[in-house]
Amino acid sequence: MGSAERGHSAGRGARRTSLFEALAGRIMLASGWRRALLAALSGAIATLGLPPFDIPLAGFIAFPVLVWLLDGLGRDPGAGALKRFAAPFAIGWTFGFGYFVAGLWWLGAALLVDAGSFAWFLPFAVLGLPAILAIFFGLAAALARLVWSDSAWRILGLASAFALAEWGRGFVLTGFPWNEIGLIALSHPVLVQSVSLMGLQGITLLAVLIFSTPAILSDRRGRWPVAALALALVVGQIGYGIWRLDAHPPSASETVAIRIVQPNIRQSLKWNAQEAERNFEKLLELTAMRPAPGEDVVDSETPADDRRTLIVWPETAFPFVLTDRPDALNRLADTLQPGETLIGGAVRVERSEADRARFYNSIYVIDDQGTIVEAADKLHLVPFGEYLPFQDLLESWGVSNLVQMPGGFSAGASRRAVELAGAPSFLPLICYEIIFPDEITLEDPAPGFILNVTNDAWYGETPGPYQHLRMAQVTAVALGLPLIRAANTGISVVDDALGRERSGLGLGATGTIDLALPTETIDTPYRRHGALLFWGLWCVFTLLSVVFRLDLRPRID
Structure with missing residues (x-):
């Protein structure tokens, strides 16, 4: 059933309908609050494919419902442009609202750390932010309907529209690409390997197509070619992942060890x-x-003189401004053994002659003499967490940052690999800037690993830290670099360049990870060419959608 015209006659015609077709027909006929409820519930169901649940089957439930809801709009040549836009937008927005509320409700936990100051902001975090993010899904649904056809090929247009929307969500208003749809399809290292070719946006493009395929299995036109395409993509993703993991066995340094410290401080x-x-x-x-x-x-x-140990503390680990505490640096010198280097998250301060201070969320590199030898600042700050947009106006309304720094944090000037004595260089990524791979440019020679320090203690034992970890792992695989991740309350891991976890500490655990540094780095197509393959596939999907919408195809099906 590729259109509402067939849906409205389902069950009434001479041809006997299956239970599957009857279900599709009932969904297409839904209207009013029933249509909105189905859209919101299907969006919420999709989040079961995200960490920590990792049930990809949820995508095969959610997206067919979305397709059938859009099918149910039918075609009304007499409808005005506003109505033709508003109806699919409403379905897509409601689907997105369910998706983001169910996937991001844990953001409210950060506001309850200091409930007296921030609890009033809870409705915005739990409902307001999802309402804004859902606009992207609403636009995607409206755009998909522009190239909607009565053949199975219409789901290529849906995939193109959602991939474009997710791309936009990554940079509009500084971007918030959290829980991009493609993550639903990346529940296992075998499945993750394809991000090295096309990045997460490419996976999103293919995932929407694959997840939507059940909706077109009862179509009369184009179902077998589209179903065969979806099956080929699934087989290709699995086969490529198995081959890639087999082609790159784990390797580790004989001279450089990693010790990750997870203090688990509330x-x-x-x-x-x-x-x-x-x-x-x-x-x-x-x-x-x-x-x-x-x-x-x-x-x-x-020989002991040739060994190095890199000790990693999480984001803002130092509970004071380290440069104001020479006694603390002396304590570090007493604690660190020869050949040990501490890399830890800290608040860095720059003071001007007028004694005005600028604060940076930074990483310090400290040698075994207790000397700060390098520093790297965070570039992509969290709105309302580390800085306040329209600060003067919002502060006059009583709105403040979650992190109480005078004026908030300042963004760093540039990102570069940090050199280490006796060990490979590393790419510093603080907290959630690791979820923006499009912003990361690697120069030759590439660094030896990604160092990601974070403080997910804000979110307690909720899905948030699991989601954050998965996105960090996806970025590391896309760039072909090992991932060394230190999180205050977890989840800390050492992964190789293919996303295989070599060791880790779970959420809420206290302890250390001691492991040899994974050594292999891989020059991936995504690192070299960025999203080029994604855009090529996007153009093909979009072109095919237009061809079948205008009925320009050869008469072969």
């Missing part, structure tokens, strides 16, 4: 002045831990 205590010294002592104690004798993580025959 957000309510993280910036408590009375807890600062205790938090710092906890970090030092975990840092001083050593593998038991005989449990060397690098080649035991390597």
